[in-house]
Amino acid sequence: MEAPDENVVEAAQEMVAEGAPTFAHGAAPAVGDDGTADTIDPPDGEVFDVIVVGGGPTGENLADRAHAGGLSVAVVEHELVGGECSYWACMPSKALLRPVAAVADARRVDGAKQAVTGELDVAAILARRDEFTSNWKDDGQVDWLAKAGLCLVRGHARLDGERRVVVRTPEGTDRILNARHAVALCTGTQASVPDLPGVAEAKVWTSREATSAKHVPGRLAVIGGGVVAVEMAAAWRALGSEVTLLVRDDRLLTGMEPFAGELVAEKLAEDGVDVRFGESATAVRRQDDGTVDLTLAGGGTLTADEVLFATGRRPATADLGLDSVGLKPGSWLPVDETGLVQGVSGTWLYSAGDVNHRALLTHQGKYQGRIFGGAIADRAFGRELDTAPWGRSVATADVRAVPQVVFSDPEAAAAGLTLKQAQDQGLNVRAVDYDLGQVAGAALYADGYRGRARAVVDLDREVLVGVTFVGPGVAELVHSAAMAVAAEVPLSRLWHVVPAYPTLGEVWLRLLETYRG
Numbered sequence: 399m400e401a402p403d404e405n406v407v408e409a410a411q412e413m414v415a416e417g418a419p420t421f422a423h424g425a426a427p428a429v430g431d432d433g434t435a436d437t438i439d440p441p442d443g444e445v446f447d448v449i450v451v452g453g454g455p456t457g458e459n460l461a462d463r464a465h466a467g468g469l470s471v472a473v474v475e476h477e478l479v480g481g482e483c484s485y486w487a488c489m490p491s492k493a494l495l496r497p498v499a500a501v502a503d504a505r506r507v508d509g510a511k512q513a514v515t516g517e518l519d520v521a522a523i524l525a526r527r528d529e530f531t532s533n534w535k536d537d538g539q540v541d542w543l544a545k546a547g548l549c550l551v552r553g554h555a556r557l558d559g560e561r562r563v564v565v566r567t568p569e570g571t572d573r574i575l576n577a578r579h580a581v582a583l584c585t586g587t588q589a590s591v592p593d594l595p596g597v598a599e600a601k602v603w604t605s606r607e608a609t610s611a612k613h614v615p616g617r618l619a620v621i622g623g624g625v626v627a628v629e630m631a632a633a634w635r636a637l638g639s640e641v642t643l644l645v646r647d648d649r650l651l652t653g654m655e656p657f658a659g660e661l662v663a664e665k666l667a668e669d670g671v672d673v674r675f676g677e678s679a680t681a682v683r684r685q686d687d688g689t690v691d692l693t694l695a696g697g698g699t700l701t702a703d704e705v706l707f708a709t710g711r712r713p714a715t716a717d718l719g720l721d722s723v724g725l726k727p728g729s730w731l732p733v734d735e736t737g738l739v740q741g742v743s744g745t746w747l748y749s750a751g752d753v754n755h756r757a758l759l760t761h762q763g764k765y766q767g768r769i770f771g772g773a774i775a776d777r778a779f780g781r782e783l784d785t786a787p788w789g790r791s792v793a794t795a796d797v798r799a800v801p802q803v804v805f806s807d808p809e810a811a812a813a814g815l816t817l818k819q820a821q822d823q824g825l826n827v828r829a830v831d832y833d834l835g836q837v838a839g840a841a842l843y844a845d846g847y848r849g850r851a852r853a854v855v856d857l858d859r860e861v862l863v864g865v866t867f868v869g870p871g872v873a874e875l876v877h878s879a880a881m882a883v884a885a886e887v888p889l890s891r892l893w894h895v896v897p898a899y900p901t902l903g904e905v906w907l908r909l910l911e912t913y914r915g
């Protein structure tokens with residue numbers, strides 16, 4: 399099976415349909431040739447209108463949009479085209495979790511549960527996961543780049559002053575690229591592991607090992623309480639590991655409404671995960687027999703076969719030549735609303751995706767890629783940008799309407815702000831809550847359905863600024879929430895958006911009825 403790739407399929411179809419040419423290196427048509435563009439006189443090397451560093455989902459989309467806007471684009475990638483998401487993050491993690499959810503759903507329906515008589519087939523799940531990562535080969539995405547008319551440069555890129563990038567190729571030579579208009583840094587993040595005694599020698603797991611492991615560890619200790627910790631604890635528990643989850647906070651998923659973490663923790667514990675709040679490790683030691691001992695902050699030790707540090711991310715900018723443009727190596731790259739890196743003069747240096755720290759999610763990186771790629775082309779051709787909120791050239795949704803799904807059991811799906819985030823922003827809001835189990839569609843979906851929904855209403859404008867659903871099957875509701883929040887649909891009009899009966903979506907009506915009283 400050829401694994402579908404969420405990052406590229408749509409754009410590939412579009413570009414293939416257009417029959418976009420593959421540029422020879424440096425020979426691409428130059429916008430500067432018409433005399434209207436901002437040009438440079440490169441001392442040496444090849445010249446492109448735009449150089450994109452990092453061929454992850456963000457870089458691919460930004461490159462595609464800049465090219466569609468009429469610019470020649472080089473994409474530099476030092477590992478696999480497709481980035482973290484395709485090989486060690488979204489795709490493999492969801493490939494591990496989907497069979498778990500399918501069986502859990504069947505087990506929640508009387509009449510269906512009787513048909514689930516066996517265990518999960520771990521080997522088949524791992525094999526299917528491997529297919530979804532194309533066995534960690536990027537041929538499919540490399541083909542797409544070529545069809546999209548983008549030039550792939552393999553190697554490690556470093557900035558070397560304004561609009562100049564030096565690429566250390568796999569052969570060990572340096573290739574110099576000059577950008578007429580823009581350099582876009584889309585280098586993503588790496589796992590951030592705390593510098594505990596023994597951690598470097600202990601060969602601990604990060605998200606990379608947790609998503610690509612070929613064997614199920616007997617005992618897995620997971621450190622962290624965020625999305626990676628929750629999803630990977632759920633996946634490996636279902637695949638057979640004894641999992642201990644060490645959470646230094648007093649709840650899981652602190653970025654979401656509190657009830658999300660509560661319901662997820664409850665079910666993880668029911669499924670046999672040992673969830674310990676207010677606990678973390680202070681030292682790690684890999685023993686001669688291969689097991690790992692964790693010294694616990696609260697006293698005592700925990701022995702496991704593997705330990706996963708799911709303790710957040712750091713920007714992949716330590717070896718990117720940032721000092722050559724006055725930026726600090728290893729720092730995040732915050733941007734203005736059009737993607738320009740703050741602290742660098744001119745309109746040539748952009749950053750997009752995880753590395754700018756706006757919203758560490760594939761779909762938001764792709765969104766920024768579309769918006770900033772368009773802004774780069776507009777600036778190159780001297781077109782006026784539309785920078786009003788929700789305008790063509792700004793990534794407003796990053797701050798107002800980010801959707802996210804945690805693929806735990808139950809799923810947690812949210813768009814926009816939590817109640818607390820809205821209050822912290824000074825908005826005059828009210829939370830409207832509803833027990834999802836009371837919705838007919840939910841009762842049909844699963845016997846004894848447990849779930850909850852919250853809408854956060856901006857009382858001054860009577861629009862929604864945030865919506866959260868927690869329960870089996872709610873992932874597919876998230877786009878309705880994102881639409882309501884991003885489109886700022888007045889509640890008076892939402893009243894006319896009639897949910898089909900009997901679906902989970904009827905929760906929308908119940909939330910509105912509860913609000914109206």
Ligand SMILES: Cc1cc2nc3c(=O)[nH]c(=O)nc-3n(C[C@H](O)[C@H](O)[C@H](O)COP(=O)(O)OP(=O)(O)OC[C@H]3O[C@@H](n4cnc5c(N)ncnc54)[C@H](O)[C@@H]3O)c2cc1C
Nearest residue numbers: 452454455456476481482487488555586751752758759760
């Ligand atoms: C376990 C896990 C599960 C996740 N699940 C989801 C999910 O379900 N949904 C979701 O939306 N998000 C998910 N995420 C987050 C998602 O993976 C990231 O938001 C996304 O990958 C960011 O895309 P990016 O293109 O900005 O960066 P990346 O995907 O990290 O791509 C950056 C690319 O740049 C390359 N690069 C870096 N430095 C250089 C250099 N100097 N020279 C050349 N190339 C370079 C890298 O090799 C890489 O290919 C998950 C993350 C993890 C860890």
Ligand SMILES: NC(=O)c1ccc[n+]([C@@H]2O[C@H](COP(=O)([O-])OP(=O)(O)OC[C@H]3O[C@@H](n4cnc5c(N)ncnc54)[C@H](O)[C@@H]3O)[C@@H](O)[C@H]2O)c1
Nearest residue numbers: 592622623624625626627646678708709710758803804805
């Ligand atoms: N389904 C999805 O959308 C999905 C799935 C996985 C990851 N992601 C994204 O990837 C990013 C990374 O996820 P993550 O879970 O690694 O990071 P995170 O920042 O969401 O969570 C990190 C967790 O580690 C804990 N932690 C940090 N340092 C620690 C330390 N020294 N000791 C003990 N605990 C510590 C934090 O308290 C927190 O609970 C997130 O932004 C997330 O949105 C998304």
